[in-house]
Amino acid sequence: xxxxxxxxxxxxxxxxxxxxxxxxxxxxxxxxxxxxxxxxxxxxxxxxxxxxxxxxxxxxxxxxxxxxxxxxxxxxxxxxxxxxxxxxxxxxxxxxxxxxxxxxxxxxxx
Amino acid sequence: xxxxxxxxxxxxxxxxxxxxxxxxxxxxxxxxxxxxxxxxxxxxxxxxxxxxxxxxxxxxxxxxxxxxxxxxxxxxxxxxxxxxxxxxxxxxxxxxxxxxxxxxxxxxxxxxx
Amino acid sequence: xxxxxxxxxxxxxxxxxxxxxxxxxxxxxxxxxxxxxxxxxxxxxxxxxxxxxxxxxxxxxxxxxxxxxxxxxxxxxxxxxxxxxxxxxxxxxxxxxxxxxxxxxxxxxxxxxxxxxxxxxxxxxxxxxxxxxxxxxxxxxxxxxxxxxxxxxxxxxxxxxxxxxxxxxxxxxxxxxxxxxxxxxxxxxxxxxxxxxxxxxxxxxxxxxxxxxxxxxxxxxxxxxxxxxxxxxxxxxxxxxxx
Ligand code: SF4
Ligand code: SF4
Ligand code: FES
Numbered sequence: 001x002x003x004x005x006x007x008x009x010x011x012x013x014x015x016x017x018x019x020x021x022x023x024x025x026x027x028x029x030x031x032x033x034x035x036x037x038x039x040x041x042x043x044x045x046x047x048x049x050x051x052x053x054x055x056x057x058x059x060x061x062x063x064x065x066x067x068x069x070x071x072x073x074x075x076x077x078x079x080x081x082x083x084x085x086x087x088x089x090x091x092x093x094x095x096x097x098x099x100x101x102x103x104x105x106x107x108x109x110x
Numbered sequence: 111x112x113x114x115x116x117x118x119x120x121x122x123x124x125x126x127x128x129x130x131x132x133x134x135x136x137x138x139x140x141x142x143x144x145x146x147x148x149x150x151x152x153x154x155x156x157x158x159x160x161x162x163x164x165x166x167x168x169x170x171x172x173x174x175x176x177x178x179x180x181x182x183x184x185x186x187x188x189x190x191x192x193x194x195x196x197x198x199x200x201x202x203x204x205x206x207x208x209x210x211x212x213x214x215x216x217x218x219x220x221x222x223x
Numbered sequence: 224x225x226x227x228x229x230x231x232x233x234x235x236x237x238x239x240x241x242x243x244x245x246x247x248x249x250x251x252x253x254x255x256x257x258x259x260x261x262x263x264x265x266x267x268x269x270x271x272x273x274x275x276x277x278x279x280x281x282x283x284x285x286x287x288x289x290x291x292x293x294x295x296x297x298x299x300x301x302x303x304x305x306x307x308x309x310x311x312x313x314x315x316x317x318x319x320x321x322x323x324x325x326x327x328x329x330x331x332x333x334x335x336x337x338x339x340x341x342x343x344x345x346x347x348x349x350x351x352x353x354x355x356x357x358x359x360x361x362x363x364x365x366x367x368x369x370x371x372x373x374x375x376x377x378x379x380x381x382x383x384x385x386x387x388x389x390x391x392x393x394x395x396x397x398x399x400x401x402x403x404x405x406x407x408x409x410x411x412x413x414x415x416x417x418x419x420x421x422x423x424x425x426x427x428x429x430x431x432x433x434x435x436x437x438x439x440x441x442x443x444x445x446x447x448x449x450x451x452x453x454x455x456x457x458x459x460x461x462x463x464x465x466x
Contacts, residue, residue, distance in 0.1 A: 076388035099142040106149035114293030120433030
């Protein structure tokens with residue numbers, strides 16, 4: 001059953017992310033006007049529960065999505081199999097999730 | 111790599127989706143790390159952000175936004191193909207996905223300069 | 224296209240158990256010549272040991288498929304003038320299948336996967352029951368009709384990159400067959416089919432790259448059939464969670 005599960009997790013995380021990506025691009029287009037500064041970004045995000053939720057969901061979904069995607073490529077292109085493949089996917093997921101969570105915390109915590 | 115049996119629009123759409131996905135996955139850890147500097151050393155974050163004034167970096171950013179947009183549009187096309195029975199006009203849709211991505215990233219680029 | 228030469232430069236893959244290489248032949252150009260004609264000419268006039276496979280010569284049996292200038296094609300209905308590049312033609316055995324000798328591939332894996340995908344009829348009635356009435360305009364029937372003209376030629380299988388990378392991937396033809404049976408009112412194996420195509424190496428190994436549809440000589444679209452299976456397996460996935 002793993003193929004079906006991975007497929008479903010891949011599509012569901014993609015569906016979750018679709019509006020988030022659009023939002024993220026919109027914010028970028030808005031924020032880049034007149035250059036970027038740490039103050040400006042943090043002013044928007046710090047202490048905001050909404051942004052924490054937005055980017056928190058984003059990080060969870062992207063970690064799942066990227067781990068499954070890279071797992072497929074590792075299997076098809078690099079020929080990784082069995083437990084090596086499972087470990088690889090989990091490492092990708094954990095690295096992205098932990099680093100992403102840190103980033104979200106860093107820009108939203110007060 | 112582009113052998114005769116692969117030279118058709120949907121295969122290019124596939125490889126574009128795969129390459130943009132890998133590129134985004136590789137970029138993410140860097141992106142996250144730079145943002146976490148906000149907590150540990152805000153001055154360095156500002157230092158990084160000043161880089162974004164350089165034209166070369168702007169072009170790189172444009173490329174990233176394009177990759178994100180093209181992965182999004184390509185993914186939506188795929189979901190429409192698989193979950194809504196939308197098969198016949200796939201080539202047009204694939205081209206549309208790239209077109210929309212150029213538009214989105216182009217807007218971003220114009221705002222950035 | 225408009226070559227003035229009297230012969231074609233043909234390179235043909237020759238192989239046995241120990242290995243292989245391309246061999247060059249000069250084949251006289253004839254009007255309305257097909258790739259199969261070229262291969263037959265070589266075998267009859269140059270080297271009787273050349274191994275290849277064909278039967279009907281009119282695009283019905285699906286046994287003559289080979290790689291022609293890098294693309295899988297039905298050779299009996301592929302005209303030389305349509306595929307020639309310069310004055311050269313390269314003919315090789317179908318991709319993604321083990322080669323027995325020269326241009327003849329072992330098609331067992333292709334047909335084994337056909338069965339593994341439950342691309343076999345699951346009867347619902349006995350000889351004593353009345354024949355089921357089928358409405359030819361129903362959605363299921365039209366869906367099935369689109370995919371039934373498959374001649375088992377394995378051209379899509381040779382074109383598919385998922386087959387090359389995923390050893391146990393069932394492949395476009397087998398899944399296309401499973402989809403037509405899934406939509407066949409007379410077939411009683413819907414759940415059996417869904418289980419077979421949801422297993423590892425099933426329809427979810429397909430990346431919708433469409434090389435199968437591009438290559439199919441009968442203009443079938445296995446990619447669309449596989450999308451149908453993905454849709455049904457996704458529906459079943461949610462339904463099972465709910466109940
Ligand atoms: S659409 Fe699916 S079955 Fe067809 S060539 Fe691509 S991966 Fe293979
Ligand atoms: S789907 Fe088309 S290419 Fe594939 S085996 Fe059938 S006829 Fe041949
Ligand atoms: S020989 Fe029968 S299909 Fe070509």
